[in-house]
Amino acid sequence: MEALMSRKCLPTLVLISTLFVLPTVIHAAQTVTSLRLLYPSFAGSWGTAWIAKEAGYFSNEGLDVELIRVGGSTRMVAALLGGSAPIIQAGASAA
CATH class of the missing domain: 3.40.50 (Rossmann fold)
Incomplete structure (x- = not known):
C-alpha cells in the first residue's frame, strides 16, 4: 500500500519541485x-x-x-x- 501511495505522490512532488526551481533558473538566465x-x-x-x-x-x-x-x-x-x-x-x- 505504501509503495502505491508513493507512486501517486511522485508526480505531485515533481511538480512542486519544478515550481520551486523554475524561478531560480529564469532569474539566472536574465543576468x-x-x-x-x-x-x-x-x-x-x-x-x-x-x-x-x-x-x-x-x-x-x-x-x-x-x-x-x-x-x-x-x-x-x-x-x-x-x-x-x-x-x-x-x-x-x-x-
Whole structure:
C-alpha cells in the first residue's frame, strides 16, 4: 500500500519541485556577464569570436562580449596576466 501511495505522490512532488526551481533558473538566465575578449589581428583564423558574437551565441549564453583587437600576443598575455582581460584568443607559433 505504501509503495502505491508513493507512486501517486511522485508526480505531485515533481511538480512542486519544478515550481520551486523554475524561478531560480529564469532569474539566472536574465543576468548578463560582460567581458572582454582580445584577439591579435583581422585574420580568418580569428573569425570564430566574430561569428559567435554576430550570430548571437554569446548573448544566448548571457554574455556581453566586447571584442578588442590588440596588435600582438605579448600585449594580450600582459593584459591576461594583469587581469584587464579574462579571455584572449591566441595561437602558438608554427616553428
